[in-house]
Amino acid sequence: MSTGAPSISELIAQERRLTLPRFGYDDAYALGGLLVALARERHAPVAIDIRRGAQQMFHAALPGSSADNDAWIDRKRKVVERYGESSYLVGTRFRAKGTTFEESSRLDLDTYAAHGGSFPIAVEGAGVIGSVTVSGLPQAEDHALVVEALEQFTALPRD
Numbered sequence: 001m002s003t004g005a006p007s008i009s010e011l012i013a014q015e016r017r018l019t020l021p022r023f024g025y026d027d028a029y030a031l032g033g034l035l036v037a038l039a040r041e042r043h044a045p046v047a048i049d050i051r052r053g054a055q056q057m058f059h060a061a062l063p064g065s066s067a068d069n070d071a072w073i074d075r076k077r078k079v080v081e082r083y084g085e086s087s088y089l090v091g092t093r094f095r096a097k098g099t100t101f102e103e104s105s106r107l108d109l110d111t112y113a114a115h116g117g118s119f120p121i122a123v124e125g126a127g128v129i130g131s132v133t134v135s136g137l138p139q140a141e142d143h144a145l146v147v148e149a150l151e152q153f154t155a156l157p158r159d
Contacts, residue, residue, distance in 0.1 A: 005140060008096060011089040018150045019122045021158070023129060025057060030156065031132060032058035034149045039134075044145070046136030049073045052121065052129055065136050072135040075113035080120050080131040082107075087133075088116030088143040117142030119150065 006014075020027070028050045035048045045064025050057050061069070076087040079101075083090045091114035094101045101107075101114035116139030121130040132150070134142045 005092070006088075008089065008092055011086060011092060014147055015086060015089070015120060015122065018119075018147070018154060019124055020154065021124055023052060023121050023123050027153075028052065028057035031149060031153045032060060034152050035132070035134065035145065036060050036062070038145060038149055038152075044137055044141075046134050046142070046145070047073055049077065049131075049133045050121075051077065051131050051133075057130075062136075069135040072113060072115070073118070073133045075109075075111060076115055076118035076135065077131050077133050078112050079114050080118045080128070080133075082112065084120060084128045086116070086120060086143065087114050087118040088139060090114040091116070091139075115139040115142075117146065119143070119146045 032048060032050050039046050039048070039062050044062065046062055047065040047069035048058065048060045079087040079090050091101050094104055094114065102109055105112065117135050118131050118133040120128040121132055122128050132146055134145050136142070137145065
C-alpha cells in the first residue's frame with residue numbers, strides 16, 4: 001500500500017476488487033457488524049449506514065458520533081448514487097483536474113459531498129445497487145475503514 005492519498009487507479013482497483021456476488025439483508029447485517037467491530041476496536045466516533053436502493057438496511061451510531069455524521073452520510077451517499085463510484089474517488093477525480101468538487105460539480109453542496117467514506121455496493125452482473133458509508137473520521141480514514149470491512153466481508157465463507 002502506498003503512503004499518502006490513494007491514486008485514482010488505486011481507488012478504481014478497490015471498487016473492482018470489492019464487487020460482490022450478491023448482497024441481501026443478512027449480508028448488510030454481517031457487513032454492518034464488521035464495521036461496528038472495527039470502529040469499536042479503534043474507539044472511532046462514527047456513524048455507519050448501509051443501503052440497497054432507497055432502503056436503509058443497517059445503521060449504527062457509535063459513542064462520539066452525532067446527527068451531523070448522519071447528515072454527512074446522506075451527502076456522501078448521494079455522490080455514490082449519482083456517480084456510481086466512491087465519494088472519495090469522485091473528489092479525487094476533481095482534484096486531479098486541478099479543481100474541487102465544491103468549485104466545479106455545479107451540484108448543491110447541501111445535498112452532495114465528495115468526501116471519503118461512501119463506497120458503492122456493486123453486485124456482479126447488476127452493477128451498483130447500494131452504498132456503505134462511514135462518517136466521523138478524516139475522509140481518508142472513513143474510506144479506509146469501509147474498504148477494510150469490505151475486504152474482510154469478501155473473505156467470509158458464503159453459502
